[in-house]
Every structure is written in structure tokens, then in C-alpha cells.
Amino acid sequence: MxxxxxxxxxxxxVRALVVGVGIGMLLAWIGNYVVMRREVLFTHSLSNVGFLGxxxxxxxxxxxxxxxxxxxxxAAIFISFLxxxxxxxxxxxxxxxxQISMALAVIVISFFSGYQINxxxxxxxxxxxxxxxxxxxxxxxxxxxxxxLSVWHKRFLRISLSDLLSHSLVKNKKLWxxxxxxxxxxxxxxxxxxxxxxxxxxxxxxxxxxxxxxxxNLKQTFIYSLFLGGVAxxxxxxxxxxxxxPTGPAIIVVLGIMWVLAIIVRRR
Amino acid sequence: xxxxxxxxxxxxxxxxxxxxILENISLEVREGELISLIGPNGAxxxxxxxxxxxxVVPNNGVVKRFTDNVFYxxxxxxxxxxxxxxxxxxxxxxxxxxFENYLKEMGVLEKIDERIGSLSxxxxxxxxMAIALSRKAELLLLxxxxxxxxxxxxxxxxxxxxxIHLKYGISMIxxxxxxxMVMQNTNKVMCLAHGGCHVGKPTHIKSNAAxxxxxxxxxxxxxxxxxxxx
Numbered sequence: 001m002x003x004x005x006x007x008x009x010x011x012x013x014v015r016a017l018v019v020g021v022g023i024g025m026l027l028a029w030i031g032n033y034v035v036m037r038r039e040v041l042f043t044h045s046l047s048n049v050g051f052l053g054x055x056x057x058x059x060x061x062x063x064x065x066x067x068x069x070x071x072x073x074x075a076a077i078f079i080s081f082l083x084x085x086x087x088x089x090x091x092x093x094x095x096x097x098x099q100i101s102m103a104l105a106v107i108v109i110s111f112f113s114g115y116q117i118n119x120x121x122x123x124x125x126x127x128x129x130x131x132x133x134x135x136x137x138x139x140x141x142x143x144x145x146x147x148x149l150s151v152w153h154k155r156f157l158r159i160s161l162s163d164l165l166s167h168s169l170v171k172n173k174k175l176w177x178x179x180x181x182x183x184x185x186x187x188x189x190x191x192x193x194x195x196x197x198x199x200x201x202x203x204x205x206x207x208x209x210x211x212x213x214x215x216x217n218l219k220q221t222f223i224y225s226l227f228l229g230g231v232a233x234x235x236x237x238x239x240x241x242x243x244x245x246p247t248g249p250a251i252i253v254v255l256g257i258m259w260v261l262a263i264i265v266r267r268r
Numbered sequence: 269x270x271x272x273x274x275x276x277x278x279x280x281x282x283x284x285x286x287x288x289i290l291e292n293i294s295l296e297v298r299e300g301e302l303i304s305l306i307g308p309n310g311a312x313x314x315x316x317x318x319x320x321x322x323x324v325v326p327n328n329g330v331v332k333r334f335t336d337n338v339f340y341x342x343x344x345x346x347x348x349x350x351x352x353x354x355x356x357x358x359x360x361x362x363x364x365x366x367f368e369n370y371l372k373e374m375g376v377l378e379k380i381d382e383r384i385g386s387l388s389x390x391x392x393x394x395x396x397m398a399i400a401l402s403r404k405a406e407l408l409l410l411x412x413x414x415x416x417x418x419x420x421x422x423x424x425x426x427x428x429x430x431x432i433h434l435k436y437g438i439s440m441i442x443x444x445x446x447x448x449m450v451m452q453n454t455n456k457v458m459c460l461a462h463g464g465c466h467v468g469k470p471t472h473i474k475s476n477a478a479x480x481x482x483x484x485x486x487x488x489x490x491x492x493x494x495x496x497x498x
Contacts, residue, residue, distance in 0.1 A: 036348050086283060158361060162347045165362050165396065167323060168339045169403075218353045 007241050015130045016247075019138050020233045023187075023194050024251075026142055027203035028229025029149065030187050032222055033180060035208040036160040041094040042079065043188060043204045048101035049075035050192040050200075055108040065137065065193055072189040075101075076181055130194060141190055145183055156180050157218075199248050203229055206255040213262040228258055270299040272334055273407050273439055274320050279329035281315055289315045292329070293465045295458065297407065302433045303441045304451070304470075307460030313443045314343075316460060317409040320441075338407040339400035343415060345392045349385020355395055358384040363399040370398035374428070390417055390425070401432070407439045414444060422446060426453045 007013045034043055053071025057064045075097065082093055130138075149156065158166045159177055166173055191200035211224035236251030243250070274297040281290040289312040297303065297320070305313050318324040319331055321340050355376070359367040371377040374394040379387060387395065393413050400408055410429070414422040430453055433440055442454065451457070451470045459466045 036351065038348060154361065161351075161353075161358075161361070164323070164340050164342055164346050165399070167321065168337075168400075168405075169362060171336075212351050215352050218351060218357055221352060 003242060004238055012129070013237075013241075015132070015135050017234070017237060019130050019135055019194055020237060020251075021230045022142050023138060023191055024203055024229040024233035025226045026145060026187055026229075027191050027200060028207035028225040029222065030145075030184055031204040031208040031229075032211075032225055033156055033160040034184060034204050035212075036157075040201075040205050041091050041098070043184070044201050045079065045094040045098040045101070046072050046075055046185060046188050047192060047197045047200050048098040048105070050189055051197045052101040052105040052108065054192065055105040059108050059111060065189075068189040068193055069186065072185045072192075073182070076185045080181070134194060138190060138194065141186065145187060148179070148183065152176070152179075195251075196248050199251060202252045202255055206252075206259050207232070210255070210259045210262045213266040228255070232258060270301075273297050273299055274334070274338070275330075275332040276320070277330045277332075279319060279326045279331060281312070281319055281324055281326050290319065290326075290460075291464060294329075295465055295467050297439060297441065299406070299439055300437050301439050301456055302430070302454045303439075303456045303458055304454040305441050305443045305458045305460065306445070306447055311460040311462075313460055314411050316458075316465070317411055317441065317443065321409060335406045337403065337405050338409065339396065339403075339405045340409045341393050341396045341400075341411060341413060343412045344389050345385070345387070347384070349383070351385065353384050354381050355384050355387070356380045359395065359399055359402070363402040365402070367398055367402040370401040371395065373401070373432070374398045390414075390421070397432070401436065401438070405438060407441070410440060410442045412443045412445070414446065429453075 008017075031043075034040060050068050050072050053068045054064050056071075057067030079094065079097060082088070083090060087093075088096070155170060155176055158170055159173065159180060170176055188200055188204075191203065195203075207225040207228040208221070210228055211221045215221040215224050232251055232254040236254045237247055239245070239254065240247040240250035276296070277294050279290055279293045280288055282288045293316065305316065307313050315324055317340060319326055320333070321338050322331070322333070323340065355371070359371065359380075363370075368377060368380065371380060371394075374397055376387075376391050376394045376398065379391060379395075384392070384395070390413070393410070397408065397410075413429075414425050417425065429440060429442065432438065441458070455469065457468060457470050
């Protein structure tokens with residue numbers, strides 16, 4: 001307990017707490033749309049492209065956040081283009097892009113000295129090393145995205161749940177779909193920078209799939225997933241400090257434990 | 269003459285070069301029509317419906333929609349049924365006030381508090397139809413609504429859509445493989461075969477060469493009998 005109180009006095013830890021919980025909740029919320037759209041692999045694919053983007057940015061010494069955003073947005077456009085061509089099954093296409101991006105990223109990172117340490121940092125982010133600038137950017141993006149999601153939640157829900165029905169009901173469906181994909185992309189890019197590739201994919205998938213096991217309706221699913229995203233980050237952060245283990249994997253393990261508990265509770 | 273809702277002119281759809289699913293299709297759907305869409309597997313029936321609603325973009329030709337109030341009722345559920353969403357929540361999200369009355373009319377009101385994911389394909393289609401009715405839909409596109417249903421269930425379903433058609437005057441296109449059933453219940457037939465589309469009344473379609481080519485002559489006596497009793 002004393003260790004935790006001591007850590008709370010460090011500004012870097014409080015920053016990690018605030019931004020980590022915020023981004024965890026945001027990813028968990030957006031994850032519900034992603035799971036509904038059955039596009040978890042899209043998240044996985046985009047995360048790996050982001051990984052490549054950030055590695056390349058470090059290699060050529062350009063700011064990582066814009067590089068990440070550009071890489072993710074370009075990848076989303078490229079994936080969408082190939083999906084329309086109907087040349088491959090969707091899951092195969094997304095997995096191919098994920099694998100190639102990961103391989104390229106590792107090769108790029110291998111050009112750095114001491115690259116093994118860097119890989120871990122990219123995969124799990126560095127939530128404890130968040131700067132004040134990161135906090136400001138994250139907060140602005142967080143507020144913007146939360147406002148858009150809150151105002152047009154019903155519309156995004158319609159688009160995500162049934163493609164066919166939304167085709168009849170949502171005017172300018174292509175535009176709204178594009179806005180949702182753009183937001184998912186931006187949140188993924190933001191998440192990769194702060195909490196890393198693996199945590200982004202975990203937050204997009206596990207809270208939603210845990211919440212729907214115990215929730216009674218759709219509204220509860222969204223609320224529970226938000227709660228799970230926030231609580232898992234808190235427990236993972238504090239747990240990593242107390243047990244002296246890496247923060248990112250600690251948060252994923254907490255999410256995993258919650259998921260298993262939900263399966264058990266659901267069976268009863 | 270009633271209002272045209274959808275007009276297709278020389279529409280060609282091909283997912284691969286040189287393999288046209290639909291070829292130079294021209295047709296129109298008017299207000300108040302109850303149309304059967306028939307054709308062998310792979311003839312492009314679902315593609316034709318999807319082209320009408322804009323889900324498939326033609327490679328050539330023009331599709332003009334004079335109403336946006338068109339609903340496509342798919343063969344199977346197109347949503348992730350693992351989410352805890354009741355039929356009530358689902359209908360509230362997509363339908364309009366008073367959807368309960370239409371759920372009752374479609375015979376699925378007792379399912380209102382059940383999970384949408386637990387419904388059978390047929391029940392889901394009825395929920396979609398109730399949503400469409402609550403939104404005063406002008407055209408319903410029913411993609412094989414009776415696939416997997418036994419003969420009695422099929423008869424009941426066709427009686428239901430005929431009643432709905434008569435009561436609300438809503439236009440419908442029904443895709444089915446049961447030629448006898450659609451001939452008996454609808455007043456216009458679209459027969460898709462070899463990329464082309466032949467449109468007419470059941471009595472006209474029966475003499476069409478493409479129709480005979482696809483379905484053989486075994487229907488002709490049935491249609492004659494039906495004409496005499498009509």
C-alpha cells in the first residue's frame with residue numbers, strides 16, 4: 001500500500017494513470033463497434049501497420065505520432081480498396097497485411113542498436129513514460145472522439161450492427177461509415193503510441209467480449225466494457241508496480257482474468 | 269398506371285471479367301406490385317435485389333430508385349447474435365413507434381423480450397419486415413424468405429405476405445425456388461435465366477422459352493388448372 005501511495009506522488013505515474021485509464025476506456029467503447037462489425041482482425045492488422053509506422057519514424061528520426069497516424073490512415077484506405085476488389089477473403093487479406101507489416105517492422109527495428117528492448121517498448125508501449133505533450137494530445141483527441149461518439153452513438157450502432165438495415169435507414173451511410181472507420185483508426189494510432197500494439201488489440205477485443213457475457217442488454221454492454229477497460233488499466237498499473245512486472249502484459253493478464261471470470265459467472 | 273419505384277436499364281453486373289452475373293437487365297417495379305423472382309441457383313437473384321437497393325454497383329447500365337424507403341430482407345441473420353440485445357431493443361433502434369403492432373401482425377410479438385440472436389432465420393426476417401412496416405416501407409425485397417421452412421410453414425408465410433400486401437399496398441419482390449407457390453400467390457413473375465430476365469404475368473411467363481428451358485414443362489398443367497380456378 002505504501003508503495004502505491006509513494007508512486008502516486010510521482011507525476012509520471014499519475015500521468016500514466018490518467019491517460020492509461022482514459023485510452024483504455026475509449027478503446028473498450030470503440031471495441032464494441034469493432035466486435036459488432038466483426039472487424040477485430042482489422043484492428044490487429046492496423047495495429048501492426050502502426051507498429052511499422054512508428055519503427056520507421058524512429059529510424060528516419062521524424063515525429064512518431066504523425067507518422068503513426070499517416071501509416072494507419074493509409075493502411076485503412078489500402079485495406080478498404082482491396083476489400084472492394086473482392087480478391088481475397090477478408091480475414092486472409094487482413095492477416096496477410098498484419099504479417100507483412102510485423103515482419104517489416106522487426107527488420108526496421110533490427111537496424112537500431114539494442115533492438116530487443118525497443119521491440120518490447122513498441123509492443124507494449126510505455127505508459128509510464130508518457131510526456132506532458134502526450135497528455136495534452138491524448139486529452140484533446142479523447143474529448144473530440146467522446147463527443148462524436150456520444151452525439152452519433154445511435155447512428156454508429158445502426159451501421160455496426162446490421163449492414164443491410166443501416167443501408168435502408170442511414171442517409172449518407174458511406175460517409176458515416178468512413179467517419180467511424182477514421183475514428184477507429186485514430187484511436188488505434190493514439191493507443192499504439194501510448195499503450196502499444198498488443199494492448200490496443202486487447203482493449204479493442206476483450207472488454208467488449210467480457211461485458212456481453214454478463215450484461216443484460218446492449219446499453220449495459222457498453223457501460224460494463226467502459227468500466228472493465230478502466231478498472232483493468234488501474235489494477236494492471238498498480239499490480240505491475242507492486243509485483244515489479246511489465247505494465248502492458250500485466251494489464252492484458254487482468255483483462256484475461258476478467259474474461260475468464262465472466263465465462264464462469266455466465267455459466268452459473 | 270401506378271408510380272414506378274425502381275427502374276433498371278441495361279444493367280450488367282460481373283464480379284469477374286467475362287463472367288456476367290446479370291446481363292443487360294431492364295425492368296421496373298411499380299407501386300403495389302407483388303412480384304415473384306425465380307431462377308436456378310446462381311442465376312443472380314440476390315445480386316439483382318442488391319443492385320436494386322444499391323448494395324451492388326452495376327458495371328454497366330442505370331438503376332433509378334424513386335424511393336429511399338426500400339428494405340432488403342436477407343436469407344439469414346446479418347448481425348453478431350452474441351450481443352445481449354432483445355428484439356425490443358433491436359426494433360427500437362431500427363424501427364419507429366408502434367413497431368409492437370407490426371411484430372404482432374408478423375406473428376413474432378411473443379419474441380419481443382428474447383435475444384435477437386436467438387431467433388431463427390425466419391423469425392428474424394419477420395422482425396425485419398415488422399421494422400419495415402413501422403417505417404412505412406414502400407418496397408420490400410424478400411430474399412428466399414421460405415428457405416428451410418416446411419410446406420405448411422411456407423403456405424402460412426405466403427398467406428401472411430399476401431395479407432400484408434393487400435392491407436398496406438406495399439410492393440414486394442419475393443425470391444423463391446417453389447415455383448408453384450409463387451405462381452399461386454403473386455401477379456407478376458421475373459424469371460432470371462442465363463444472365464437475362466424475363467418479366468410477365470404467370471400466364472405469359474409459362475410460354476417463355478427461357479422459362480421452359482430452366483424449369484421444364486411440368487408446371488404448365490398446374491398453371492392451366494390455376495387459371496381455370498381463378
